[in-house]
Amino acid sequence: MTPNRNSTGILVKSPGRINFIGEHIDYNGGHVLPAAIDLKVSLKIYKTENNFCTVSSKDGGTFSFDIQQPIKISPTHWENYVLGVVNGLKKKRPNRLSGFECSITSELPIGAGISSSAALECGVAKGLNHLFDLNLSDIELIEISRMAEHNFVGTKCGVMDQFAVTMGQNNKLLLLNCESLDYQLIDADFSPCKIVLLNSNVYHNLASSEYNNRREECEQALRIIQEHHPNFNFLADVPETIIESLKEKLLGKAYHRARYVSLENARTLKAASLIQEGKIESFGALMYQTHIGLSKNYEVSCPELDFLVGLTLDLPQVLGSRMMGGGFGGCTINLVKEDFVQNLMDIAEEEYKKEFGIELTPIMVETSNGVEIINS
Numbered sequence: 001m002t003p004n005r006n007s008t009g010i011l012v013k014s015p016g017r018i019n020f021i022g023e024h025i026d027y028n029g030g031h032v033l034p035a036a037i038d039l040k041v042s043l044k045i046y047k048t049e050n051n052f053c054t055v056s057s058k059d060g061g062t063f064s065f066d067i068q069q070p071i072k073i074s075p076t077h078w079e080n081y082v083l084g085v086v087n088g089l090k091k092k093r094p095n096r097l098s099g100f101e102c103s104i105t106s107e108l109p110i111g112a113g114i115s116s117s118a119a120l121e122c123g124v125a126k127g128l129n130h131l132f133d134l135n136l137s138d139i140e141l142i143e144i145s146r147m148a149e150h151n152f153v154g155t156k157c158g159v160m161d162q163f164a165v166t167m168g169q170n171n172k173l174l175l176l177n178c179e180s181l182d183y184q185l186i187d188a189d190f191s192p193c194k195i196v197l198l199n200s201n202v203y204h205n206l207a208s209s210e211y212n213n214r215r216e217e218c219e220q221a222l223r224i225i226q227e228h229h230p231n232f233n234f235l236a237d238v239p240e241t242i243i244e245s246l247k248e249k250l251l252g253k254a255y256h257r258a259r260y261v262s263l264e265n266a267r268t269l270k271a272a273s274l275i276q277e278g279k280i281e282s283f284g285a286l287m288y289q290t291h292i293g294l295s296k297n298y299e300v301s302c303p304e305l306d307f308l309v310g311l312t313l314d315l316p317q318v319l320g321s322r323m324m325g326g327g328f329g330g331c332t333i334n335l336v337k338e339d340f341v342q343n344l345m346d347i348a349e350e351e352y353k354k355e356f357g358i359e360l361t362p363i364m365v366e367t368s369n370g371v372e373i374i375n376s
C-alpha cells in the first residue's frame with residue numbers, strides 16, 4: 001500500500017563520524033576529538049494521513065508499526081535504531097507524532113566503526129523533530145538517540161557518536177568534554193596529510209558484549225578509587241599517579257583499564273594542542289600510543305587491526321595510525337602524506353589479503369557538517 005502523502009517531505013543527510021583520539025573515553029567522562037565525515041545516510045521522510053509508519057532501507061528491508069501503539073523492541077537488529085528514537089520522541093512529546101513514511105539509503109559501511117548507527121538514529125531524530133515541529137534542542141535529540149542505543153539496541157554507549165553526528169562542522173574537529181558537553185571547534189588542518197580509513201571488513205561479534213564489559217570494569221575501578229579519593233566522579237579525571245598508588249587494590253584488569261583511560265584522556269588534550277600548533281608529526285606519534293593502549297591494556301583490538309597498524313610502522317609517509325571506534329573490527333584511521341595515499345592503499349590491500357585472505361576497503365574521508373535537513 002502506498003501511504004497518502006499530505007505534506008512536502010524532507011530529505012535528511014546524516015553523516016558518519018571519525019575519532020582522531022580519545023577512544024573509550026566518552027563514558028568515562030573525559031575528552032574526545034571526533035568529526036563528522038562526508039559519508040552519509042540519507043533519509044526521505046513524509047507525513048502520512050494516518051497513524052501508520054513505514055520505514056524501508058535499501059539493504060535491510062521494510063517494516064511498519066502503528067504510532068499510537070506502544071513501541072516494542074524488534075528481533076531485527078537495525079530496526080531498533082529507528083524504533084528506539086521514535087519511542088524516545090514519543091515519551092518526550094506525547095501525542096505529537098502521527099504516521100510517516102521513511103526511506104533510507106546509506107553510503108556508510110555497517111560495522112566499520114564509523115557510526116552508521118548513530119547516523120541513522122540522529123537522522124531519524126532530527127528529521128522527525130523537524131517534520132512534526134517537536135521543538136526539541138540538539139542536545140535533547142542527541143540524548144534521545146543515545147538512549148535508543150542503550151534501551152533498544154543494548155549497547156551502553158557514551159555520547160561521542162551522537163554528538164559528533166549532530167554537531168559536526170565542515171573542516172572542524174570537536175574537542176568535546178563528555179562530562180559537561182562543552183566543546184571547542186578546532187581547525188581540521190592536517191596538511192601535508194590526508195585522512196585514510198582502512199576498513200578491515202571484519203566485525204567480531206563480541207564487540208557489543210565486550211563494550212558493555214569495559215564500561216562495567218571502568219565503573220568498578222572508579223568505585224575502588226573513590227573509596228580512597230571520594231572527590232573523583234569520573235575515571236578520566238583520575239591522574240596516573242593516583243592509579244599507580246592504588247595498583248595493589250585495583251585487582252584483575254581494573255588497574256590496566258584505569259591507567260589506559262587516564263593516559264588517553266591526557267593524550268587527547270595534548271593532541272588537540274599539537275594539532276592547533278600544526279605539530280602533526282607529534283600528534284601522529286600519540287595515535288600510535290593510543291593504539292598500543294587499546295590493544296594491550298584496554299584489550300579491544302583484534303589481529304586484523306593490529307596488523308593494519310603494524311604495517312604502517314615501516315612507512316615514514318604514514319604519520320599516525322590506530323584502530324578507531326569500539327574495536328574488535330572496523331577501521332583503522334591513518335594520517336598519510338598526500339602523495340603517498342594511493343601507495344598506502346595498494347600496499348595495505350595486498351598485504352592484508354595475503355595475511356588474512358580478506359579484501360580490505362580503503363576509504364579517504366573529509367570532515368563535514370552534522371545532520372542537515374534539506375527540504376525537498
Ligand code: GLA
Binds near residue numbers: 024026157158159326
Ligand atoms: C563506540 C561508542 C562510543 C565510544 C566509542 C569508543 O563508537 O558508541 O560511545 O565509546 O565506541 O570510543
